[in-house]
Amino acid sequence: MTTVTFLKQRKSKRLEAKSGIGITPHGICQVINLSKDGVSFKCVKGRDFPGEWSMTVYDVTGQCLEKLQVKKIWENWLNIPDTPSPFSIEVGAAFQNLSSSQKDQLNTYLQQLLEEEK
16 A cells, blocks of 8 residues: 555545654553544654554643554655664554543644644
8 A cells, every 4th residue: 555545545534643652562662643543653662563552642741642443554664774863663653442531632732733833
């Protein structure tokens, strides 16, 4: 699947989450972007992520999205020669069965990211 095709399939706009941190079963990761449907992040230690897991997202602004159930959509191993980066893998995941409270928290966080984008 090409990147262009993948981008056309997205249902909602992804917002860059510059200060987001994800806590996963495989450790702490840097959130790349977030949408109402999912999240993408990059991790230091390269491990295969399972099909589904629970994670929490924190932001330095005080936002917190706890115990999000996610399903892996894609993963990309990073192997960029001559580029100093501590990250070895990027992962994209879709949210699964968010509670109304989680949806409210996510909407608040997305609204904040939208304001920062302006």
